[in-house]
Amino acid sequence: MGDNTTSVTEFILLGFPLDTRIQTLLFGLFSLFYVLTLLGNGVILGLISLDSRLHTPMYFFLSHLAIVDMAYACSTVPQMLLNLLSPAKPISFAGCITQTFLFLTFAAIECLLLVVMSYDRYVAICHPLRYSVIMSWRVCIMLVVTSWTIGVLLSLVHLVLLLPLPFCIAQKIDHFFCEIMAVLKLACADTHVNEIMVLTGSISMLVGPFSSIIISYMCILCAILRLQSGEGQRKAFSTCSSHLCVVGLFYGTAIIMYVGPRYGNPKEQKKYLLLFHSLFNPMLNPLIYTLKNSEVKNAMKRVLGIKRVL
Template sequence: MEENQTMVTEFILLGFCLGPRIHMVLFGLFSLFYTFTLLGNGVILGLISLDSRLHSPMYFFLSHLAIVDMACACSTVPQMLVNLLDPAKPISFTGCLTQTFLFLSFAHTECLLLVVMSYDWYVAICHPLRYSVIMSWRVCTALAVTSWACGSLLALVHVVLILRLPFCGPHEINHFFCEILSVLKLACADTRLNQVVIFTACVFILVGPLCLVLVSYSRILLAILSIQAGEGRRKAFSTCSSHLCVVGLFFGSAIVMYMAPKSRHPEEQQKILFLFYSCFNPMLNPLIYSLRNTEVQGALRRALCKESHSQLGWRVNLQHQ
């Protein structure tokens, strides 16, 4: 038995067992979503980098959110697309744990970034005169680095705890990527410590941050209601509504996946929830921010106008030559 436990070198991701034709349809659909995710977040990242009017703490954190969304999609979607084309293609044990680590790192980091962004909104609306002092670039950089570091360290703890477990078969993971709970089901040893650490992490990385976000927005709501001018109140609601949409999508799906009773959500439903979390959320975030943020829309228009002017100037130069 001990020899079998040490010989595990690869896993098979079962993914969606729906037949070859439907797999091809899903491959095309998810490829389209993946492309939109990279393009949408890439455009936001480019606009923030190139437009000096967007060089503010709010867009600094938004750029980190765009990076996390692209990275999260890249950690799961390519493997899912490969499995749709070749369901029998295995993933190595090292590759599987690497995918688990990357997904958890980006998910934890996004949780913390959303909390930081809610605090940024709170300071901007409730303490506008002290905003530049409180949210200095030094503070913003420290908050961003802390979010990335804590997210990665917590993911590393999960992976280290998995490495201590023996795996002696079966080697089939009933998921479209190496999700931590699905991997633990294949361990032939006691996983109670892993389960306790996962639950504790959910409390600190989901419930705790969500409470902080709700506290921030309750303060923001009170501040907005105290604004006398209707136009000012409307503008304040508009500026933070996009972030609130992202928070609802992210925390809602994550809490249902990791903290709801599993008996109410069979494995196939869990796959759909993870699909929404890892594929749809990263695609929706740039759409929500670009459609509901006038400054991002303005930056996009300026970039397009600059590009059209540069092309026109290039053509004029060619005609003169």
Template sequence: MGVNRTSVTEFTLLGFCVGPRIQVLLFGLFSLLYALTLLGNGAILGLVSLNPQLHTPMYFFLCHLAAVDMAYACNTVPQMLVNLLHPARPISFAGCMEQTFLFMTFAHTECVLLVVMSYDRYVAICHPLRYSVVMSWRVCTVLAVTSWVFSSLLALVHVGLILRLPFCGPHEINHFFCEILSVLKLACVDTRLNQVVIFVASVFILVGPLCLVLVSYTRILGAILRIQSREGRRKAFSTCSSHLCVVGLFFGSAIVLYMAPKSRHPEEEQKILFLFYSFFNPLLNPLIYSLRNAEVKGALRRGLCKGSHSQLE
């Protein structure tokens, strides 16, 4: 007998399997974290744009990272909040594919941006005299545009492979957004090709960039140790350690989700890990860069002082 294949028009996101009271509590908590994520990353964008001292390649890429983090949150969190108040509310097939495409685009873009930012730090510390030439504004613009375009094309490949699959039910996605692995579980044909492409892409976009970052920071560490001034070593290590914290959080959770054996990570545990992409990474990134970066803290203090002086006048 053939499989009864029907045209799917919508999916149902199951979200978190908790009671009504816990759902209300999670709605309040996630709403607060969502607002803080937008506020924190928006503050980074505002500080960099309003302070000429921060108009450097490092903060140019930091602005792109902040934009990616805000886009992450805006892509997944509103739908999750709606589902917490109205469980089992459906999402259209087109909306689900759009959410998957945007999530993959932002994930890939963040991977590439973190590598570019590590290269920027490598040039700044290991080749300071050539920094302005190597990291010119033209080069920075090309790197940023390439990151977005490449990531979008790779995400388009994933979505294109999903669109060729038939879905014949059930139409319930056991997740709080249309995550690609959860969507593939609903297909009524073999998805081995999709799984292979996801794994190969994970090696290419996760393991490869992570190795490049580690190589860059191995050389950076050697250069820092050769700096004679104690203050110079402290300043160089401060900016690099902020980036390393972000790299560890992002790549660690991504590799666990997409490259570790799935039998060791039940679906409910995977949902918790994906909260890192929706909340914790986007929320922690501006905190890490602001609390461990003297230039950002100085720009914030100057902005607050100007605000207080204008109120007094």
């Protein structure tokens, strides 16, 4: 064992095996997407802060989702951009472990926030008269704090199990960032416990919450169909549609990535799914909420001083 292990100071990220010109093109494209992610989520945060009409539980949760999306992208995209420019693609051991921890943390928090947001919509549509009592500010803050706390604690479990592992001399990570399963493959020790914890965590943070969201929306659908007013049905569907799109994007790619079937080259499939998950999801979320949510669009008009022409 001693001949195959070393005191690791850095890892080499292999990234994507592409031609130099294609990597340069991707650097420009991904840099644009990264800026749009920060700008879009920043706009959402700004609108919610500036417009008092958006100071409601729904937009309080959305503001935290925007923060998590920005942090989620910041935990992986800068290193990926650096990898596209640097042929060696190195990352320090401490930086790699930190990146793994942050990615897992923000992924778990986003899972839980989406569940909280679906519960908020369930209460708003199925129990409208009791909404202000059930979703009090104290409850909202408690739900958000709980989401952040659970996300951090779950990631700490993986970190505690990962740090004691000895690593082999081969320090090349076949990924564009320090994804936990890719890092575990370099360990010169039995990683079955780590792998079981990753699978258990993936199932508990993906399948469980996604199932609760499905149940919430089944109740919401039944409540909407019972509405007599067509206008009321349309407004209720409009309120939920943006959240459903975000849920579909996030959970769809995540479930396929971690617990879905594998065809062809599963390693490459997972790599590209993670690219979509970490780069495109955070960029698309604010666009979805802006384009499909009339309250956000109206808030943007008010902030910009645009008056409706009658």
